[in-house]
Amino acid sequence: MPVTDEAIEKIKTMIVSGELGPGDRLPKEADLAERLGLSRSSLREAVKALSLIRVLDVRQGDGTYVTSLAPDLLLDALGFVVDFHRDDTVLDFLEVRRILEPAATAMAALAMPEAEIVALGGVLAELGEEPTVEALVANDLDFHRRIAAGSGNPVLCSLIESLSGPTARARIWRGLTQEGAVRRTREQHQAIYEAIASRQPEVARSWATVHIAGVEEWLRTMLGSAEGALTSAEVNGSGKRSAQDRP
Template sequence: MAVTDEAIDKIKQMIVAGELRPGDRLPREPDLAERLGLSRNSLREAVKALSLIRVLDVRQGDGTYVTSLDPALLLDALSFVVDFHRDDTVLEFLEVRRILEPAATALAAQRMTEQHLEKLRAVLDGLGDDPTIDELVANDLEFHRQIAACAGNNVLTSLLDSLSGPTTRARVWRGLTQEGAVSKTREQHAAILDAVASGQPELARAWATVHIAGVEEWLRRVL
């Protein structure tokens, strides 16, 4: 194991074991290096790496702290990595969406509040009669983001948000080339909303599956 990797692992173990909790300040660099049996350079590199993935927060002149470790914060790094996908792997991301998003939609149907419904209806109503491709994609992303948020599971919401990047291009291609994309998107979103609003999780799951599978099937033919 590389020295820096060993240092990262030792800090991770301190957090996992509860020796360092969210919001805690790390001991002074020389003290922590001695405690972990590491060189200060190795420890410094480990701290830098863990700060990049939002596990640690380095505050100039104040010290280094464990972050909140909130799922949305930690999975933000995943969004950065996902953006490096190749065009030939976008289908794999859509497959993952097809697994996760219907489950989130079913949860939303069980946990939806009237306030959530109002937000969803506003998003649906916000799509004009003749939207540009950018407006269509932005509306689609916001609709699915709101559905995921209504599921009440921060990890699931963050994962789905991370997966939106590589599938955005597929949505754009579809909007540019597939006849009736706007009306089809509007109709399927309305069906999902109706199922969620009426508290029918399995119907909501089915419509979400149909919606995502349609994009996936179209992209398979294109590629």
């Protein structure tokens, strides 16, 4: 095994074993390199890799730290991975969403705090009559994100968010708007919201299923008929590397 991979494993072990806890600072590069028995260059490769998946947080001029290791932070790296998938696997991802989102929606109907439900309604209301595509996508993302968060399970929330990556959603929406299905989507959003607000988990679950199944079905026929009409990489360079937490 290359020394770099070995270093990755050792650092991982240091964290999992509890020797390094969330927020702890690692020894400086030179010291850690000596301790692990490799050069700084190789160590930096290991650190970079662990940094990509949000396990380590390097701050120039300061030091290298272990992140909070919160589920949302680590699962966030999943979004990076999802971006790589081509259109022929989008349906598989959507199918998983059709499993997860209804479940999350039902959970939200039971667990979501009143204040959050009010805010959820506000999201629907703040969308005008003739929204731009960008506003529509942002609004849709916000709506589903709040519901996922309302499930009370951070793992489930992050998973859903990662799977409905901005790329895929933007692509889908682009097509949906052209089909003029905006109205139906808004009606379904409204129905989901009302089911949650009235604390009816099964109704909420069903509407969520209907909602996603609709997108799924549309995409299925779309991929079947207009082969190649949907190209990848229409929306890139998002570079959403934000919510690093620094204790």
